[in-house]
Amino acid sequence: MIYLDNAATSFPKPRGVIDAVIRYLSEIGGNPGRAAHASAREASKLVDRTRRLLASLLGNVDPSRIIFAPSTTVALNLAIKGLLRSGDHVLATSMEHNSVLRPLNGLARLGVTHSLIPCSSSGELDPADILPLIQPQTRLIALIHASNVTGNLIPVDEVGKIARERGILLLVDAAQTMGKIAIDPEKLFVDLLAGPGHKGLLGPMGTGFLYVKSGLELEPLWEGGTGTQSESLRQPETWPERFESGTCNAPGLAGLAEGIAEVLQLGFEAIANHERRLVEVLLEGLSQFPQIIIYGPKDRRSCTGTLSFNIQELDCAEVAHILDTAYTIAVRSGLHCAPAAHRTIGTFPHGAVRVSVGPYNTEEEIHSFVKAIAEIVEFHSS
Ligand SMILES: Cc1ncc(COP(=O)(O)O)c(C=O)c1O
Structure with missing residues (x-):
């Protein structure tokens, strides 16, 4: 084929990714953060390593602000629905994926409105076209980093500058750029960034993440067991577990670390x-x-x-x-x-x-x- x-x-996956998944499933097996035994401790170590690797890829951000998710789609939903409230207005480009447009469309029933910034017939965005669309209640700009149809890059830094100067948050959908381009959210004025583990980073399917800038608050979309503060009925305030209820895809994340290692090597x-x-x-x-x-x-x-x-x-x-x-x-x-x-x-x-x-x-x-x-x-x- x-x-x-x-x-x-991405396909094929590097041999190291496959070996790491097999090793996890055949030799490690424990549930990260869910027990004190050696198998769970080893599992936690592997998941932490992947989180630290991702944080260093993103210009050495705080690893606790990397939330693991099963896909870019889930990460984008967490960003959009965890952040926006009734009365907020959002700008998104006319090149966005349904992973952004469907959540935005769904939020309309809760009083969140959005407008599309028109791109050219070759899929390109002129950042100047954003200015007339900004409203007093514009809270977020959601931006695809590169089109999954035409492949062209959107000038995130220029949009980021416009957003930062006006106190608007910037969410970047890096589904098509993670692992292909060095991304430093701080330098690009990016507040939230969603990405896959299974595309450019060469990891297994079922892996993805959301990065959220330090200090920015977000509501969790799901609550439950985190392996921490089990005595309390309230969802922990601490990151990242506040957003990571339930058993994670530890074999996938062990594989993702090897995918990242391969990308860095290449x-x-x-x-x-x-x-x-x-x-x-x-x-x-x-x-x-x-x-x-x-x-x-x-x-x-x-x-x-x-x-x-x-x-x-x-x-x-x-x-x-x-x-x-x-x-x-x-x-x-x-x-x-x-x-x-x-x-x-x-x-x-x-x-x-x-x-x-x-x-x-x-x-x-x-x-x-x-x-x-x-x-x-x-x-x-x-
Ligand atoms: C631009 C863009 N955003 C979001 C997604 C969704 O990614 P995932 O499959 O990781 O949910 C894709 C998938 O192809 C994409 O190309």
Whole structure:
């Protein structure tokens, strides 16, 4: 198989990740923070290590402000629903994923309103477009760091400056950038940041996190056993356990530490350069065909390794199906859980074919992909 769906989840996972999950399940086994025996202590150590690794990746933030979650989606829900109250107004871009737009839409019934900042038809945001949309009650700007459809990066630092100067909080959805770009929330004026463990950080599925700036208060969305202050019926005030009720995905988090170690070993810049080079090769190949429409910015220097396109007259789902069944190539077609982004780039309601590369894809794989597309184009135009 040629796997070109790394924006959904990265594959393959490094050997160290697989070994760490197997080791946890076969040799450790205990529930972190739930007992004093050696197995639970070892489990706690592993989970703490992953938390510290993530904190150091984010410019050495306080590890207690990293809340583990099973996915970016859950982390975004915690940020949005734990923070916003009736009367608050939120700004989000027209490139946001449903993981931001559905919670915001759901909060409308509780009196939280939101407006979308329009992006261009190539998915780009001009930070100046935010200014006229700010209201006195604007409490939060929710910003996708890189589009999961077009791959372009949103200028978080510029938006962060605008937000900080006006006392507005900034939440960043780093689903497509964690592990691909060095992110320092302090330098970017970011107050909350949600990310996955299972995409760019190369960890197992079922891992993700929310970072919340020190001093910022948030209401927990779920309450229960934390392994601490068990005598009290009140949810502990201490971070991160205030937000981590219930047994965590300790095998997944043990694996995530090894994913992070692999990313650090490869280097952010080397990963980003490799992925950009693969997209260049892909673009060179696809642009030979006048029937192919490519979305996103022409200049791909500020983009991740994600690119979407369509073949004129052909349904994107059919293209993905042919790639899968005739060529064993995995891509994702449709709306990518981002209907607003597809409206923005003009591909709603059918969507597009999305190719998303990862650190282990090769130029040969991209050449094979382009060859498959050439055959599909030829077959359908004859
Ligand atoms: C931009 C963006 N936000 C949020 C998500 C949701 O991430 P998760 O699958 O970790 O819940 C995704 C998933 O692809 C995404 O691309």
